[in-house]
Amino acid sequence: MAAVLLERIGLALVTMVIIAVVVFFALDLMPGDACSVTLGRGASDSMLAACHARLGLDQPPLWRFITWAGDFLRGDLGISMQRERPIAEIVGWRLRNTLILAGVTSVIGIPLALGLGVLAGLNPEGPLDMAISGVAIFAMTVPEFISGTLMILVFSVILGWAAGVVTIGYKAPAFELVKASILPAATLIFILAAHILRMVRASVVEVMQSDFVQMARLKGASRRRVIWHHVVPNALLPAISIIGLTMAWLLGGVVIVESVFNFPGLGRLAVDAVADQDLPLVQAIALLFGLIYVLTNLGADLVALILNPRLRTRRQ
């Protein structure tokens, strides 16, 4: 158990280092740098040199990488050129907002997806399954900018239940943001639930046909007991990894949905940063996305490890 745990954590750390290297050097290899972008084409060589010296860009790349990574570890993400403020501050607020959106989405979406998946899987090919699976396939195929727009059309324009576009700033109180995140969260749930429930449904169908479920029935266990003690715990195990992936996707900035709803999250910040050619910010966000991805997957692995005895204990 401990060995498996250490192995997973070690692997995650290695992955993070690789991500940092790739992010840093990929942007470094691009033509132009922070100074040339900020100063524009008219900048003279002496101005550029002064700027380089100020930002430390005259140092050798490896040295720059080490200082950048070291600063990052201390929480100093550098300074945004365009916004002329510490990146940590900008990213911090946006990260909070994205976490709020992801939180609302997953708190409602994941239990909903699991429940619907189990329900569909217990009655495969039945009318309930047909309805649930049909909607899920529709949700998976429709791109989110269309489903998001439809949401706005139905709930905001026609019904007038919620504001179509988020108008509050990124530093708005959390409570305001929760309210604002309802429509984008609904759009996200639409997609996320579809993926998870399809997975859970397939898993439930498979487990229902397994020998041990038949054996439980032959032991005289009631249907309710069979489902709660034997089917659900085993069927949900494979769902853990896909939940992890979904969380990573949610936290990694749901760029399109945030753009459609004008939600002040990390995804929109990333788009803006690229558009502004704010290279230090892009670098910081890219690294952050990578780390979030690795961490959520590590989390999913660990949860699976705890819940699945076959992974937890080795054969004697």
Place this chain on the structure above:
Amino acid sequence: MTLSAHKLEVANLQVGGADFLVVDNVSFTIGQGESFGIAGESGSGKSTLLLSLMGMMRPGLKAIGGSVRLNGSSILGQSDAALVFVRGGKIALIPQNPATAFNPSLRIGAQIAEALLLHSALHQQARAKRVFDLLEMVLLPEPAVTAGRFPHELSGGQLQRAAIAMALAGEPEVLLLDEPTTGLDVTTQAALLDLLVDLRHRAKVSMVCVSHDLGVLARLCDRIAVMYAGAVIEEGPLVSVLARPGHPYTQALLSSIPRLASAGLPSPIEGSPPSLFDLPSGCCFAPRCALVQDACHDQRPDLKLADKDHKIACLRTLIATAPVVDHSDTIFTKAAPIIAVQSLSVGFAKQGFFVRKAPKSVVDAVSFTLAKGEVLGLVGESGSGKSTILRAIAGLAVPTTGQITLMSQNSAENLAARGTDRRLSQLRSIQLIFQNPDASLNPRHRIIDLIAQPLLLYGRVPRSQIRAMAANLLAEVRLGEATLDLMPAQLSGGERQRVAIARAFAAKPDVLLCDEITTSLDVSVQAAVLALIRDLARKHDVAAIFVSHDLAVVRSIADRIAVLHNGRVVEINDAQELCARPVDPYTKSLIGFVLEIPA
């Protein structure tokens, strides 16, 4: 609920899908403490049959017809909810593959405890204790440790035992075993079979055991059915089916089992079982059957009673007409026969109070010939009809059918059924030596008088020569002249049997019938008597039929051996050949090729 003497009754059960049957018209009943075995290869429908006994159908299958009754109440057609107390409580399954039958995310102990929770009133601590007891009962080491393990942490054999413990937890009245010992090493297998046998005898648990391993069934069951393509093609008492399989498939199945006792590869069954979706219209085994006839392709044979309690679904009523091939190749095979027995059947009518019941065949269509000077051994268990054959030849028992022909110098005479209707020369030709000389020698006659009788009757020997001839005869059986004046009671058992032999030879017979003549003798004396019979038969060119239940005794004296079972000759062969390479399964079992679990 109907009252029933049977624990489990299966009647005309049909399980299948839209246009195919997996279980085709299967019927059987099991009483309390009885054990029924179902043999068959994979795909024969035996596992489906087993599951349907618990009202469980695999996806895509349903009960199409027939019924399954447990304690008289119907199982089929009941909902899962209605069967909750029956399953695991009254009838429990030991699954075929325990590795997949356990929930992978629950500990073994919890899964066994679940069965207790469902079917016993024990509270939690008592359940935990009972789980340990059950695990200990199935010979799992360190029950407390095992109970805390997850299924993947146990070996296949340990899981198998845990599965048995789980099935026993609900204290079921009927236990269904699906290949209960596959994947176990031989010692564990033997121990577990002991446990199951014990459970059956002590707790009177009824069992239905499905296996491809006839050795396991032989250990556990009293009756077995053989399934092929979803149907039972043979059913009967274990010994009867294994020793005298009637259906060609059962025969083939038995000869495909490798045995320690016989070298060489076991014989495979050519071809493969038919697809359930495309069953032949005739007998399903016909395409693979070596004995197939045209009629086999036309109609599906029903399960018919072929023997005592032994049913066979084959057009050829095999047990009755099984051709007995005489493989023997001895000097006697070509010699002129002295006596020929043709289709001899003997039956004894049972006299009822008012009705005369149909005669019960003791000897059934037995045919053989005997050459001059040949010793034919007739071997079989008690009740196999061997003594009756001798009595029929001697004219003491009246055959229902058949003919006994005596070939003297140049004529063949059909013998009359009754000894009293036979001519004197015919009576002389055939002499019978009985098992017990105490009973066959008149205790009030001196030995000389006993021996004198045949001499006087058949030989017309003058009184004056009697003593000398009798002394000669006694000398031939290694008895002194002094014996002549003794009474039978003054002789030992061996000596008395020698006198009986001398008396038989006094008639100068052509055929000597020896009915278990060494049974009541000590082994050392027996050896001497055997040698004596053999020498005398050679010397006087007398043919002998030597009857014994002991194959070894027969083997030592006979040129040829005929094996009798239930009144029929199942195999005749040269003595040496028969013992070395028995063909018939019953012969094999007599010789010691009994179906046993190798241990």
